[in-house]
Amino acid sequence: MNCPVMKKCGGCQLLNMTYEEQLSFKQASVIKLLGKFHHVDEIIGMDNPYHYRNKVQAAFSLDRNKNIISGVYQSSTHRVVNVDNCLLENEDADRINVTVRKLLKSFKLTPFNEDTGKGFLRHSLIKKGFKSGEIMVVLVSGTVVFPKKRQFVNALVEKHPEITTVVWNINDKRTSLVLGKRNETLYGSGKIEEELCGFRFRISPSAFYQINPVQTEVLYNKALEFASLTGKETVIDAYCGTGTIGIIASENAGRVIGVELNSDAVRDARENAKNNNVNNIKFIKADAGRFMLEMAKNNERADVVIMDPPRAGSDRAFLSSVVSLSPEKIVYISCNPETQQRDLFFLVKNGYKVRKIQPVDMFPHTKHVETVVLMTKK
Numbered sequence: 001m002n003c004p005v006m007k008k009c010g011g012c013q014l015l016n017m018t019y020e021e022q023l024s025f026k027q028a029s030v031i032k033l034l035g036k037f038h039h040v041d042e043i044i045g046m047d048n049p050y051h052y053r054n055k056v057q058a059a060f061s062l063d064r065n066k067n068i069i070s071g072v073y074q075s076s077t078h079r080v081v082n083v084d085n086c087l088l089e090n091e092d093a094d095r096i097n098v099t100v101r102k103l104l105k106s107f108k109l110t111p112f113n114e115d116t117g118k119g120f121l122r123h124s125l126i127k128k129g130f131k132s133g134e135i136m137v138v139l140v141s142g143t144v145v146f147p148k149k150r151q152f153v154n155a156l157v158e159k160h161p162e163i164t165t166v167v168w169n170i171n172d173k174r175t176s177l178v179l180g181k182r183n184e185t186l187y188g189s190g191k192i193e194e195e196l197c198g199f200r201f202r203i204s205p206s207a208f209y210q211i212n213p214v215q216t217e218v219l220y221n222k223a224l225e226f227a228s229l230t231g232k233e234t235v236i237d238a239y240c241g242t243g244t245i246g247i248i249a250s251e252n253a254g255r256v257i258g259v260e261l262n263s264d265a266v267r268d269a270r271e272n273a274k275n276n277n278v279n280n281i282k283f284i285k286a287d288a289g290r291f292m293l294e295m296a297k298n299n300e301r302a303d304v305v306i307m308d309p310p311r312a313g314s315d316r317a318f319l320s321s322v323v324s325l326s327p328e329k330i331v332y333i334s335c336n337p338e339t340q341q342r343d344l345f346f347l348v349k350n351g352y353k354v355r356k357i358q359p360v361d362m363f364p365h366t367k368h369v370e371t372v373v374l375m376t377k378k
């Protein structure tokens with residue numbers, strides 16, 4: 001496959017391979033890192049590995065000729081590479097960004113310039129529910145005023161009736177974070193909903209949500225297959241985000257406890273449990289390691305721990321508390337097999353045995369790979 005900005009963007013490190021070759025490459029890299037623990041099942045790829053991203057973030061800028069452009073930062077710089085049609089992003093989002101560029105021009109608004117602090121639009125963040133069809137557009141400004149915001153939003157929604165909500169986010173700080181703290185909903189409800197494994201989940205501007213909805217179902221189904229719940233278990237969903245895995249698991253569990261650090265995500269998780277009429281789950285806003293320490297100290301028990309930490313992996317506090325809680329099963333989902341390898345070493349040294357390793361291709365064309373590992377007590 002060819003992409004005109006492949007080199008400058010740097011997001012698709014494996015685009016020079018066929019998709020089959022990419023899958024073999026990822027399989028081999030997982031075997032290299034985790035093969036010493038157990039046989040690695042064959043990676044599950046996508047039937048159609050294009051335009052899978054439900055979340056699209058674009059930076060706005062001017063090119064040399066003062067034309068408005070939007071897209072990604074050139075790797076390791078703050079120069080914007082214009083993107084009209086990305087192979088990974090959902091195509092609605094790309095079309096909407098092209099319209100936003102045109103509207104900026106016709107409303108005589110300019111991209112925000114980080115060096116001078118002048119101009120208006122910094123980023124757009126577009127999230128789409130693939131099953132629900134709902135689309136959220138977040139316009140991130142570097143200024144605290146949005147001139148003619150009503151007319152701007154009306155024009156945007158008129159051109160793209162598929163948009164269900166528009167949020168204005170203000171980010172006037174010197175930061176590389178995309179979103180600032182202040183949101184104002186300009187159209188619709190300020191959030192979207194998506195369906196996953198038969199449940200409905202709300203997606204807000206700032207909370208984490210898996211970016212590949214098709215493979216997320218594959219991943220979660222594997223994790224639950226590994227957990228093989230019978231309806232009686234106490235399950236911990238650690239690093240639970242908006243509670244997706246725990247809520248889906250709750251059907252076949254006695255009770256579920258979700259733990260998550262981000263307060264927006266916890267708020268969404270509680271809302272999600274309520275909207276899906278799930279009553280045997282509770283969510284705790286805490287550092288997962290600290291929470292587990294508390295549980296271990298109070299001699300509480302858990303039968304299954306499902307954990308899905310960020311790229312840095314888990315920490316010693318968490319892992320040693322898991323060992324003292326001594327659950328029958330640990331299901332470890334990871335987006336970084338290197339830190340997972342480190343954490344598995346610890347668990348294997350402390351009484352657990354790896355029983356299953358399943359890679360899933362959540363991020364086609366990029367070097368990233370996701371894995372689900374089942375461990376049980378020796």
Ligand code: SAH
Pocket residue numbers: 208209210238239240241242243244245259260261262265286287288289308309310
């Ligand atoms: N399981 C969820 C989210 C996985 S992403 C899903 O599948 O959607 C990892 C999550 O870990 C993020 O929501 C992040 O906010 C959270 N997190 C990061 N560090 C944490 C910590 N120390 N304690 C608890 N949660 C943490």
